[in-house]
Amino acid sequence: MKTLTARPARWLRFVALAAPVALLAQEPTREALIEKEREQKAARLRPERVSKWEERIRLVNEKRIPQRLSYGYNGLRAKAGGMITQGGFGIGPEYFREDLLGGRLESQISYQISTRAYQRGVLRLRSRNLAGGRIETEMLSMHHYYPKIQYYGPGPDSQKSLRSNFLLEDNSLDFSLGLSPARGLLLGPSAGFLWINTGPGRDSRFISADALYSPEQVPGIDRQTNFRRYGAFLRFNTLDNAEGPRAGGFYLFQFNRYDDRRYSAYGFHLYEADLRQYVPFFNQRRVIALRARTLLTDTDAGETVPFYLQPWLGGSDDLRGFRPFRFRDRNSLLFNAEYRWEIFAGLDMALFADAGKVFPRRGQLNFSRLEKSGGFGFRANVRNRTFLRLDFAFSREGFQAWFKFNDIFPSRPLGASSTQPYQ
Amino acid sequence: MKKLLLILAAAATLQAQKFYPDDPLLAEPPPRDAGKPARRKLSDWYDLFWHILATPGEKQPKIGPPIRARNVNTLGDPMDGAWYVRRHYWRRMTIEELRRGAGGAAPPVLPWTVVAAKGEGITPGFTVIDATKRRFFIKLDPISNPEMMTAAEVISARFFHALGYHVADEYIVEFHPKDLRIQDRLTFVNQHGIERPFTPRNLTELLLKAPRLPGGRYRAVASLALEGRPLGPFRWFGTRADDPNDTIPHEHRRELRAAHVFFAWLSHDDSRAINTLDTLVTRGGKTHIRHHLLDFGSTLGSGSDKPNSPRSGAYHFSWRESAVQMASLGFVIPYWAKARYPRFPSIGLFEWQVFDPEKWLPEYPNPALLNRLPDDEFWAAKQVMHFTDEEIRAIVRTGSLSDPAAEDYLVRCLIERRNKIGRACFRKVLPIDRFELRGGELVFEDLAARHGLPSPAPYKISWRDFDNATETPGASLGGGPRIPAAASPYIMAEITAPRRPGQAVRVWLHQGRVVGVEYAW
Numbered sequence: 004m005k006t007l008t009a010r011p012a013r014w015l016r017f018v019a020l021a022a023p024v025a026l027l028a029q030e031p032t033r034e035a036l037i038e039k040e041r042e043q044k045a046a047r048l049r050p051e052r053v054s055k056w057e058e059r060i061r062l063v064n065e066k067r068i069p070q071r072l073s074y075g076y077n078g079l080r081a082k083a084g085g086m087i088t089q090g091g092f093g094i095g096p097e098y099f100r101e102d103l104l105g106g107r108l109e110s111q112i113s114y115q116i117s118t119r120a121y122q123r124g125v126l127r128l129r130s131r132n133l134a135g136g137r138i139e140t141e142m143l144s145m146h147h148y149y150p151k152i153q154y155y156g157p158g159p160d161s162q163k164s165l166r167s168n169f170l171l172e173d174n175s176l177d178f179s180l181g182l183s184p185a186r187g188l189l190l191g192p193s194a195g196f197l198w199i200n201t202g203p204g205r206d207s208r209f210i211s212a213d214a215l216y217s218p219e220q221v222p223g224i225d226r227q228t229n230f231r232r233y234g235a236f237l238r239f240n241t242l243d244n245a246e247g248p249r250a251g252g253f254y255l256f257q258f259n260r261y262d263d264r265r266y267s268a269y270g271f272h273l274y275e276a277d278l279r280q281y282v283p284f285f286n287q288r289r290v291i292a293l294r295a296r297t298l299l300t301d302t303d304a305g306e307t308v309p310f311y312l313q314p315w316l317g318g319s320d321d322l323r324g325f326r327p328f329r330f331r332d333r334n335s336l337l338f339n340a341e342y343r344w345e346i347f348a349g350l351d352m353a354l355f356a357d358a359g360k361v362f363p364r365r366g367q368l369n370f371s372r373l374e375k376s377g378g379f380g381f382r383a384n385v386r387n388r389t390f391l392r393l394d395f396a397f398s399r400e401g402f403q404a405w406f407k408f409n410d411i412f413p414s415r416p417l418g419a420s421s422t423q424p425y426q
Numbered sequence: 427m428k429k430l431l432l433i434l435a436a437a438a439t440l441q442a443q444k445f446y447p448d449d450p451l452l453a454e455p456p457p458r459d460a461g462k463p464a465r466r467k468l469s470d471w472y473d474l475f476w477h478i479l480a481t482p483g484e485k486q487p488k489i490g491p492p493i494r495a496r497n498v499n500t501l502g503d504p505m506d507g508a509w510y511v512r513r514h515y516w517r518r519m520t521i522e523e524l525r526r527g528a529g530g531a532a533p534p535v536l537p538w539t540v541v542a543a544k545g546e547g548i549t550p551g552f553t554v555i556d557a558t559k560r561r562f563f564i565k566l567d568p569i570s571n572p573e574m575m576t577a578a579e580v581i582s583a584r585f586f587h588a589l590g591y592h593v594a595d596e597y598i599v600e601f602h603p604k605d606l607r608i609q610d611r612l613t614f615v616n617q618h619g620i621e622r623p624f625t626p627r628n629l630t631e632l633l634l635k636a637p638r639l640p641g642g643r644y645r646a647v648a649s650l651a652l653e654g655r656p657l658g659p660f661r662w663f664g665t666r667a668d669d670p671n672d673t674i675p676h677e678h679r680r681e682l683r684a685a686h687v688f689f690a691w692l693s694h695d696d697s698r699a700i701n702t703l704d705t706l707v708t709r710g711g712k713t714h715i716r717h718h719l720l721d722f723g724s725t726l727g728s729g730s731d732k733p734n735s736p737r738s739g740a741y742h743f744s745w746r747e748s749a750v751q752m753a754s755l756g757f758v759i760p761y762w763a764k765a766r767y768p769r770f771p772s773i774g775l776f777e778w779q780v781f782d783p784e785k786w787l788p789e790y791p792n793p794a795l796l797n798r799l800p801d802d803e804f805w806a807a808k809q810v811m812h813f814t815d816e817e818i819r820a821i822v823r824t825g826s827l828s829d830p831a832a833e834d835y836l837v838r839c840l841i842e843r844r845n846k847i848g849r850a851c852f853r854k855v856l857p858i859d860r861f862e863l864r865g866g867e868l869v870f871e872d873l874a875a876r877h878g879l880p881s882p883a884p885y886k887i888s889w890r891d892f893d894n895a896t897e898t899p900g901a902s903l904g905g906g907p908r909i910p911a912a913a914s915p916y917i918m919a920e921i922t923a924p925r926r927p928g929q930a931v932r933v934w935l936h937q938g939r940v941v942g943v944e945y946a947w
Contacts, residue, residue, distance in 0.1 A: 033446040033499075034455045037673075041458050045670035051466040051658075052667070057476075061469035067619030074618030106631075285763040286736035289756055344756025348735070348742040348789075352752060 091119030168204030193418030223309025234259030324376025324398025454507030483663025483793030529595030577825030654705030727776025
């Protein structure tokens with residue numbers, strides 16, 4: 004049987020002769036060429052498809068999976084992170100609603116347990132948009148069980164090698180009322196109760212603080228008490244964006260009185276000033292962020308400040324070149340300065356310098372003997388909100404790396420509860 | 427065998443001619459029936475990262491001749507069709523036509539029935555059916571920037587329409603909440619991803635995010651739903667696999683490459699696929715796919731829900747720039763960061779002093795925009811320069827900006843940016859166009875001179891025979907504007923300017939008319 008494939012030369016000769024003849028018979032046109040291309044395309048049409056990965060990502064976005072996970076089932080969801088420094092990764096259930104009373108009440112109830120056996124419970128009720136936003140009220144109740152808090156001893160001269168730990172367990176209930184007579188200004192009173200229990204630290208790698216220090220050295224280490232606390236705050240806020248500010252200022256002044264309700268021995272006054280200023284330039288793509296913060300305590304006759312309520316420095320949010328809770332005393336002074344610049348949309352770099360000290364007497368509120376640290380870091384942000392921070396800091400005590408999910412100067416609650424060292 | 431090869435070569439030569447009898451084609455041939463293609467959705471996030479990290483599509487070769495735009499006729503223009511229609515530059519539109527845009531004569535009629543609403547995002551919006559049963563998409567301004575997004579949307583839609591693209595018919599409208607009805611059993615997905623009934627309270631909450639006018643009214647932009655069935659966005663590279671008429675890779679389409687210049691002019695830096703839409707249009711019982719540009723709310727200094735980022739004119743991310751910023755500790759200041767913006771809440775961040783069309787970039791590497799060549803840019807720039815100051819002002823007025831100073835500023839920005847574009851793009855090729863034969867001479871327009879920009883004139887014309895079959899120039903026929911007598915049916919004029927060595931324009935004549943134009947650089 005003779006086939007075309009068996010006689011390719013003859014077949015090709017026929018096509019080669021016929022094709023030009025056909026073309027000459029019908030002069031080709033541009034339109035015919037375009038039509039021919041379309042015809043060829045039509046012969047290989049197939050449905051438009053996207054890659055599996057693109058389809059998955061689209062569905063995640065379209066079905067709003069992140070939002071659903073974030074909101075949970077009718078407000079019931081998992082809460083992850085947010086534990087105190089060195090507390091490990093905390094996770095637990097949370098019930099969060101912001102639509103109660105027609106959107107005028109926000110509620111949050113959560114309880115987390117961490118990989119280091121830390122526990123943290125929160126019950127918060129907060130008003131929203133009262134009197135056109137001129138009134139803010141909040142009820143906050145917290146429970147902490149922090150079994151391994153590090154303690155290096157009292158005073159600015161404590162030694163890094165004398166590392167111990169202790170257990171802190173507390174419950175608190177506080178109320179605050181904020182009035183906003185002018186834009187950016189908020190002031191008001193707050194009051195509440197704090198029940199504290201301390202005990203031997205559960206970190207077997209380090210000695211327990213109560214075994215290393217006497218009650219004379221570390222007041223409050225031997226007995227527990229509870230407090231009534233009350234005070235007032237004044238905040239002036241001109242930040243352009245609370246969660247990732249690039250311009251404006253934040254100035255907070257607070258006074259609180261802690262009354263020891265059991266022994267009348269551990270009461271004290273606490274004064275706080277927290278001043279932050281952001282200086283933007285080059286269309287806010289360069290920012291100098293500054294903070295000065297001091298916590299000062301004062302006691303009446305026969306009173307002392309218990310060690311677990313003393314201000315401390317060291318860690319990811321203040322003296323970044325030092326270990327967490329590295330310095331502790333009755334007073335503290337802190338300065339932070341950061342120069343930030345944009346690497347690309349969504350990532351800033353920062354050079355920073357920290358200086359601060361703790362000190363026993365208020366008269367030592369000066370610039371002498373400041374501990375210093377410096378370093379560099381990265382700040383990732385989405386829609387102008389800093390959601391990730393990576394800092395590398397150096398000090399006379401070595402190097403520290405911090406991986407955090409907040410801004411270096413995080414937003415913070417107001418009122419008596421905010422002055423508690425361990426949140 | 428030799429004979430056979432000669433015959434094959436002759437046949438191939440016959441196919442490879444430069445001009446065909448119907449050149450230049452001004453409109454695409456009638457489209458083939460596209461059948462019933464399915465809707466294809468893209469992931470915005472995937473698209474963003476894919477383009478940032480990999481930049482798909484066929485790129486210009488690093489060595490060798492560049493890939494010129496492939497969808498143009500022999501005059502260098504895209505043909506009227508599913509992607510593009512030659513408008514203002516080719517036939518000056520009247521002020522009224524420019525103001526009307528893609529429709530402009532039939533705004534939505536109150537009352538409206540809300541048939542869809544979005545519960546997420548900061549910018550409020552919903553879909554309505556108006557009293558004449560037409561579907562409109564309603565978007566409102568952010569509360570911080572009244573008039574900004576709505577004005578940008580309407581103004582840019584008119585510019586892009588005049589520039590030849592298929593766009594939606596857009597209107598600035600005002601309404602009172604009392605003019606809105608909610609469709610029975612309407613649901614929406616709230617910000618937590620939960621589907622809920624859409625109630626009057628939800629509508630009130632949605633409107634709370636928008637600036638309120640005196641009398642409780644609201645200003646919005648109403649976009650008439652596009653004709654045809656939506657098929658999803660088009661990509662800025664490749665072709666649709668289900669469209670028989672989509673044969674040219676999008677990264678090689680002139681109107682898409684040249685869009686870079688238009689986008690720079692109007693600060694349309696959000697040039698992602700998400701801001702485009704294909705629709706299946708039926709004509710005479712046949713279907714075909716039409717390609718549109720959409721969503722101009724992030725133009726002219728607006729960022730839709732806020733003023734545009736000061737990064738406007740730079741990629742979100744690039745390896746090189748990031749490395750420079752890291753290594754320099756931020757002391758190398760990008761040009762865009764030096765811009766100064768006057769405070770016009772209704773405009774956002776838009777300016778002309780720092781604007782540099784040579785440096786301007788969209789938010790991510792767009793394959794079509796990246797492939798643009800000097801002739802693509804010139805093709806776009808001549809259209810931008812074609813808008814007179816008066817025409818620009820007329821279009822800006824469609825944005826109904828209540829602050830005359832803001833309107834003046836926006837007009838000034840557009841004029842100055844237009845002039846910068848002309849200066850930049852007219853430098854790269856000889857800025858001449860509108861070739862015609864008049865009185866036995868080849869005449870053309872020097873666009874640089876016409877617009878008061880530096881012109882490379884005088885020009886020199888030299889003539890040659892042209893063999894259409896082999897696409898090769900033949901014997902020299904002398905010089906000067908007068909058309910010489912020639913032996914072959916095609917002749918070619920090569921126009922050069924001593925001040926611009928290396929730049930040339932080749933113009934082909936056939937049977938007493940211009941059939942081809944090509945720019946060289």
